[in-house]
Amino acid sequence: MLSKLLTPKAQKMESSLVRELLHYSQQPDILSLAGGLPDEKYMPSYPAIEALEVSQQYGPSEGEGRLRHQIAEIVKERGVAVEDNQVLVTNGSQQALDLVSRIVLDENSIILTEQPTYLAAIQVFELQGAQIKDVRSDEFGLVPDALRRAIEEYQPKAVYLIPNFQNPAGHCYSKRRRVEIAALLDEKGVLLIEDDPYFDLCYEDVDRTPITHYLETAPWVYMGSFSKVLWPGMRTGYVVSCEALVPYLVKIKQAADLHTNRLGQLMISEYLVSGAYPEHIKKLRRVYAQKRDAMARAIDVNLSGLVSYSLPAGGMFFWVKLPSGVFSDRVLRQALERKVLVLPGLPFFANASELSDGYLRLSFARVSEEDVSNAISILADVIKEIMDESL
Numbered sequence: 001m002l003s004k005l006l007t008p009k010a011q012k013m014e015s016s017l018v019r020e021l022l023h024y025s026q027q028p029d030i031l032s033l034a035g036g037l038p039d040e041k042y043m044p045s046y047p048a049i050e051a052l053e054v055s056q057q058y059g060p061s062e063g064e065g066r067l068r069h070q071i072a073e074i075v076k077e078r079g080v081a082v083e084d085n086q087v088l089v090t091n092g093s094q095q096a097l098d099l100v101s102r103i104v105l106d107e108n109s110i111i112l113t114e115q116p117t118y119l120a121a122i123q124v125f126e127l128q129g130a131q132i133k134d135v136r137s138d139e140f141g142l143v144p145d146a147l148r149r150a151i152e153e154y155q156p157k158a159v160y161l162i163p164n165f166q167n168p169a170g171h172c173y174s175k176r177r178r179v180e181i182a183a184l185l186d187e188k189g190v191l192l193i194e195d196d197p198y199f200d201l202c203y204e205d206v207d208r209t210p211i212t213h214y215l216e217t218a219p220w221v222y223m224g225s226f227s228k229v230l231w232p233g234m235r236t237g238y239v240v241s242c243e244a245l246v247p248y249l250v251k252i253k254q255a256a257d258l259h260t261n262r263l264g265q266l267m268i269s270e271y272l273v274s275g276a277y278p279e280h281i282k283k284l285r286r287v288y289a290q291k292r293d294a295m296a297r298a299i300d301v302n303l304s305g306l307v308s309y310s311l312p313a314g315g316m317f318f319w320v321k322l323p324s325g326v327f328s329d330r331v332l333r334q335a336l337e338r339k340v341l342v343l344p345g346l347p348f349f350a351n352a353s354e355l356s357d358g359y360l361r362l363s364f365a366r367v368s369e370e371d372v373s374n375a376i377s378i379l380a381d382v383i384k385e386i387m388d389e390s391l
């Protein structure tokens with residue numbers, strides 16, 4: 001019956017492994033390094049909102065005027081020059097990804113991504129029926145020569161990039177890469193979809209200037225989020241875009257859900273007005289940097305010589321290369337038996353590759369330093385056991 005009822009796209013839809021594993025991570029006896037969840041201990045309390053009743057009525061599709069202005073100021077400071085009318089407030093940056101995909105991708109489209117890339121972006125692009133081609137990436141992000149070859153071979157509609165503290169690989173592009181990639185996209189006229197939810201979670205003095213800043217002629221969208229720095233449950237993010245795309249994004253937003261919920265927008269806007277945000281970000285950077293360092297120490301102590309990683313300069317994730325012959329799904333299952341939850345690298349690869357089974361994504365954001373140390377020590381036992389068994 002369902003095969004007649006559901007569209008072929010709906011039938012092919014796969015659910016996100018992260019969302020499926022989330023219910024384990026909420027069990028109290030599980031030590032979870034799996035989700036990309038911020039630590040609720042450091043979420044500020046909600047501000048008191050005087051004109052609360054405003055949020056009871058329908059609002060504008062583009063978003064609350066004051067919040068749009070604040071977002072324009074935030075992205076201008078990062079180097080993306082926009083007017084308020086280029087800002088669309090969305091239900092998290094996940095919705096921004098969906099809306100952009102709906103206006104540019106269909107069954108005849110190819111989109112290029114980093115290898116690996118954010119798994120829920122893969123879900124969205126595939127839902128549009130687009131083909132994803134992932135492009136060779138290293139610790140500085142996507143490799144420009146490989147990008148040039150891929151653009152020439154596939155004539156893609158768009159390139160999707162997460163240049164700052166990528167999910168999952170943690171990389172941060174060098175300035176040179178940013179400039180080179182922007183010049184290439186200008187030359188080829190390919191749309192840049194730049195996703196930057198981790199911009200503020202920065203622990204080293206690295207260049208974070210959006211690639212969008214360097215574009216001169218190519219079309220672009222740049223998306224951000226308040227999820228990783230304030231309250232993800234508010235589901236408030238944004239997309240800013242070049243002028244030409246603005247009316248299309250607004251129309252698709254109208255069709256999708258009329259507008260983002262007003263209460264969340266007002267809360268965030270009020271918090272930004274309060275002036276507490278810069279101090280809050282400083283605190284987040286301090287505590288997350290400590291957690292990151294604790295994870296690095298635990299890996300170095302327990303897994304030295306077995307796994308490799310690059311220390312992420314920001315964000316929430318270590319991307320850990322497993323010893324050869326140790327596969328990530330087996331590590332997931334055996335670690336879970338010992339109440340440690342990790343995320344295998346596999347779902348972050350859009351195309352099958354010899355690399356895809358050999359990584360774990362480990363998040364340090366929501367665990368205490370003590371729990372990180374315990375979890376990594378258990379993980380090390382599991383990895384060593386698997387190695388011994390395969391001898």
Ligand SMILES: Cc1ncc(COP(=O)(O)O)c(C=O)c1O
Binds near residue numbers: 036093094195224227
């Ligand atoms: C790269 C990236 N983009 C988008 C999102 C979606 O964030 P949200 O919809 O909560 O703003 C995430 C969340 O993990 C992410 O890592």
